[in-house]
Amino acid sequence: QKEVEQNSGPLSVPEGAIASLNCTYSDRGSQSFFWYRQYSGKSPELIMSIYSNGDKEDGRFTAQLNKASQYVSLLIRDSQPSDSATYLCAARNTGGFKTIFGAGTRLFVKA
Amino acid sequence: NAGVTQTPKFRILKIGQSMTLQCTQDMNHNYMYWYRQDPGMGLKLIYYSVGAGITDKGEVPNGYNVSRSTTEDFPLRLELAAPSQTSVYFCASSRTTSLSGNTIYFGEGSWLTVV
Numbered sequence: 001q002k003e004v005e006q007n008s009g010p011l012s013v014p015e016g017a018i019a020s021l022n023c024t025y026s027d028r029g030s031q032s033f034f035w036y037r038q039y040s041g042k043s044p045e046l047i048m049s050i051y052s053n054g055d056k057e058d059g060r061f062t063a064q065l066n067k068a069s070q071y072v073s074l075l076i077r078d079s080q081p082s083d084s085a086t087y088l089c090a091a092r093n094t095g096g097f098k099t100i101f102g103a104g105t106r107l108f109v110k111a
Numbered sequence: 112n113a114g115v116t117q118t119p120k121f122r123i124l125k126i127g128q129s130m131t132l133q134c135t136q137d138m139n140h141n142y143m144y145w146y147r148q149d150p151g152m153g154l155k156l157i158y159y160s161v162g163a164g165i166t167d168k169g170e171v172p173n174g175y176n177v178s179r180s181t182t183e184d185f186p187l188r189l190e191l192a193a194p195s196q197t198s199v200y201f202c203a204s205s206r207t208t209s210l211s212g213n214t215i216y217f218g219e220g221s222w223l224t225v226v
Contacts, residue, residue: 004153008151032213034214034215042219042220043201043217043218043219043220044154044201044217045217046214046215046216049214088153088154090215092213098156098159098169098170099144099156099213099215101146101153101154101155102153103151103152103153104153
């Protein structure tokens with residue numbers, strides 16, 4: 001069974017701190033990786049996608065991918081209370097039709 | 112910007128009833144999906160479609176059926192509703208499955224309770 005694993009949390013960080021969210025995946029054929037943010041009662045929205053080993057930065061968000069370790073992470077710098085949400089990690093094979101989602105990590109940013 | 116639109120947003124069904132969740136997208140995406148999300152759980156793929164007339168099962172297809180008569184529409188049919196089908200249902204679409212175009216866009220969700 002191909003899986004994406006995340007710590008369910010909750011992860012609690014003070015406002016202004018760096019939040020670090022981690023994810024591992026079991027399918028070595030996975031090529032595309034995504035971080036979605038989901039507020040309570042809302043649908044998931046894409047924050048970052050990453051395809052190559054290394055870091056990818058977009059504003060306060062940095063995604064990191066290590067295919068050898070089958071590990072994906074998301075760093076949120078200068079965390080804000082509005083970042084409080086569940087963060088879903090997802091992995092997909094190129095050309096495949098199935099994106100596998102993790103169960104998500106709940107993040108609380110304390111003001 | 113409509114994106115992916117699904118209806119209804121909320122529905123209560125009695126055990127054994129049937130219903131259809133409607134989904135339409137206006138982005139001309141070839142790929143469409145139905146996911147369910149149980150409380151505290153990740154998204155599980157029910158069915159997907161790679162184009163009009165083509166559908167296939169995902170991880171949890173039992174108790175559901177789909178059709179794809181047009182590129183825009185991908186309805187999900189629940190036959191003989193059971194309490195285990197109480198969940199939030201998300202319709203979604205993506206442009207391609209290639210590396211650069213496979214971001215999934217979600218509808219706003221449909222909350223279904225079976226009593």
